[in-house]
Amino acid sequence: MKILNPTLRTAWKRSGYLALAGGLAFAASAYAQSSSPSFSSSSYTEASYAAQEGNGQYDNQPYPNQNYNNQRTPRYTGHSWLDHWTFEGGGGVTPAAGSTQDYANTGWNILLGGGYKFSDRLSLLAEWNFNRMGVPHSLAVVVAGVPDGNEHIWTVDLNPKFDVIGNGRFDGYVIGGGGFSRALTNFTFPVVVPCGYYFFYGCVGDVTVARTSTNQGNLDIGIGGEWRLSQYERGKLFLEARYLHLFSPSNGLPPGGDAGLVPVTFGYRW
Numbered sequence: 001m002k003i004l005n006p007t008l009r010t011a012w013k014r015s016g017y018l019a020l021a022g023g024l025a026f027a028a029s030a031y032a033q034s035s036s037p038s039f040s041s042s043s044y045t046e047a048s049y050a051a052q053e054g055n056g057q058y059d060n061q062p063y064p065n066q067n068y069n070n071q072r073t074p075r076y077t078g079h080s081w082l083d084h085w086t087f088e089g090g091g092g093v094t095p096a097a098g099s100t101q102d103y104a105n106t107g108w109n110i111l112l113g114g115g116y117k118f119s120d121r122l123s124l125l126a127e128w129n130f131n132r133m134g135v136p137h138s139l140a141v142v143v144a145g146v147p148d149g150n151e152h153i154w155t156v157d158l159n160p161k162f163d164v165i166g167n168g169r170f171d172g173y174v175i176g177g178g179g180f181s182r183a184l185t186n187f188t189f190p191v192v193v194p195c196g197y198y199f200f201y202g203c204v205g206d207v208t209v210a211r212t213s214t215n216q217g218n219l220d221i222g223i224g225g226e227w228r229l230s231q232y233e234r235g236k237l238f239l240e241a242r243y244l245h246l247f248s249p250s251n252g253l254p255p256g257g258d259a260g261l262v263p264v265t266f267g268y269r270w
Helices: 004-052 100-101 137-144
Strands: 084-094 107-117 122-134 148-167 170-195 203-228 236-246 264-269
Touching: 084 203, 107 264, 122 137, 137 170, 137 203, 148 203, 170 236
Parallel strands: none
Antiparallel strands: 084 107, 084 264, 107 122, 122 148, 148 170, 170 203, 203 236, 236 264
16 A cells, blocks of 8 residues: 555656646647638738739839929920910011112011911911111102101011921921001101200201002011920920012002012010
8 A cells, every 4th residue: 555655646646747738738739720820811911012022013102292393294285275376476677679679778577476276287377567667868869859768567467387397396387378568658857856954955856758658468478497495385486587578569669569578587486
């Protein structure tokens, strides 16, 4: 009995150790099974993100306002209804052509106009052109007995404009048409008139002693070039030269029969 008691106690201890080890192993297995789905989901998410990143789906994705000031959208796109309307203004020099040089000296011009753009190449412009020129002294003496004179020639025309050259910001075009013109000639005589403080000084002025005018039709044709100031703007600078033909009468008076002028104009077209 004394021998059995130690033996039983030893057996009970070993049985308890085995039971405790089995319980710990069971608990560890249960915990691993319950936590494995979460680990798999996390692994899948990281793997998916890595795959998408490898395919370039997440590469170089800026924040909404990143590089906002470094990219500008051109303002002139040609899709607005306002882009079909065009306006222009300019001025320049006007020499006489051919036999008209006997009736008019070189002068200057002003051009104003507006119209409708049917396409990037074709426009129809309504234009008003004013030319001021001098009368040759020899002609003024013969016609009116005075040394000076001036001519005012203005036209109102309807002119199609067609762009034939397009190279980035530069365009070349032809323009031509016709309309109505009026030529007014003043023969003047210089006089001294009082001017200044208390009229102590004399100023030279012109007195009109005779005047003639004619109304007639006209034709014009010319070439020009346009240069856009910026790719983000639709406005252009232009330089053009035209031949203007007036169906004026041959009466020995300015501007002469079938007068010809060559207005050279520099301006801005929008």
